Structure formats: structure tokens, C-alpha cells
Amino acid sequence: MLTLHTAELLVPGAGSAPLTGGAVLVEGDRIANVGPYEDLAAVHPHARARRWPGVLTPGLLVRGADVLLERTYYPDDPYESAELGTDPISGADALEALKMTEVRWGHSARRGTQKLLARGVVAVAGRFTVPAVRTAVARSGLAILPPAPYEGAPALDPFAGRDAAEEAFHGVLEQGAPARFAVFAVPDPAALPVQGATTCVATVIGGRLLHRRR
Known part of the structure; x- marks a missing residue:
């Protein structure tokens, strides 16, 4: 089954330009496509749509x-x-x-x-x-x-001590990549290190919605 996840702003990965009204098309545990929601919805009219507030980014x-x-x-x-x-x-x-x-x-x-x-x-x-x-x-x-070098004490919030949100991203959102991403109720990525990861409203891993804020 195809699912379209869309948010007010999509950030495909570190260094990528944000896409207003962007969407991620998920098929199974993989990303089938990434692009403007209207374009993807027109090509896949029967895809289930999930609309989220805020910013959709790679998972952390x-x-x-x-x-x-x-x-x-x-x-x-x-x-x-x-x-x-x-x-x-x-x-x-x-x-x-x-x-x-x-x-x-x-x-x-x-x-x-x-x-x-x-x-x-x-x-x-x-x-x-x-x-x-x-x-x-x-x-x-x-x-x-595997273990990786890090500075400071480990924290539940991956944005803690980060200057930019992209420093905490894991992977990129592109066709064929694993369907793992998150959505945060913030106006733009620059707000994430300030407001923190508790603004998360949804987490998707392997195409499955494993967290949804009630």
C-alpha cells in the first residue's frame, strides 16, 4: 500500500533545500518518491495521505x-x-x-x-x-x-548541544532509501535545536508509524 506523508516543510537531508508542501511517498519499507505533495498525489490518487504539521526530516x-x-x-x-x-x-x-x-x-x-x-x-x-x-x-x-565518537554527555534529545538540526539527521530522504523519518511541530529546521526533539509528532521506521503524538 502506498502512503503519502506530507508536512508544511520537507527537509530531505543535510544541506538540502527545504521544500514547501513536500511529501514522501512510501511503499512497504522504502521511499518510492519524494517531491511536491500535489504532484505525487496526482500521480498516485489512491495513496493514503497523512498530513502532519511542521517540518518533516530524516530520522535522528x-x-x-x-x-x-x-x-x-x-x-x-x-x-x-x-x-x-x-x-x-x-x-x-x-x-x-x-x-x-x-x-x-x-x-x-x-x-x-x-x-x-x-x-x-x-x-x-x-x-x-x-x-x-x-x-x-x-x-x-x-x-x-557501531559506537561513534561524540562530545559531552549522551542525551535522549539528539538536538542537545547541536548548532544545526542537520547534525542529528540519519540518512537522506530519496527514492529507494529506507522509509525512516520524523515530523516536528516547529516552523522551520532552525527552531529544532532551540525547541528540541520533544516537538516530534510522528516517527516512521520501515514504513511503519511507530510514534504518533496524541
């Missing part, structure tokens, strides 16, 4: 994901919020007090991957040593890449 990459998912615990809200609060927990002493097990790390990682998907992340770089965590990441749909 997070580096240091092993720190975020194997050395950070995400409390199970609401069941643990009264005891642990809702903020992520890190630090050797705090984690030791939690008496973490592999199973508990796996549950935490699933909650962590949902937070990443809700920020437009489609790929993570890191070396996972806890089998349950690696399984949770693989099942989430996120691509797992």
Missing part, C-alpha cells in the same frame, strides 16, 4: 545509546513514580541501590526506546552488553550502529 541518530539504556534506569510510571519519581536514574551508587537485574534492565530499555521514538530517533550508536537491552532495542525497530 543518538550516540552513546549504551549509556542511555544500560547505565540509566527509567522508572515505570505510574507504578514506581511514588517511590522513585519519574526522572531517569543514573550513577553507580543510585543504580546499585536499585539492585538491577537483566530482566529489569530490559523493561527499562523498552521504556527508554519509547522515549527515543517519541523524539524522532530512528537509529542508535553504542555497544550493548546486556542481552535483554539489545533485544529490547532490536524489537523497537531502532537501527543499531
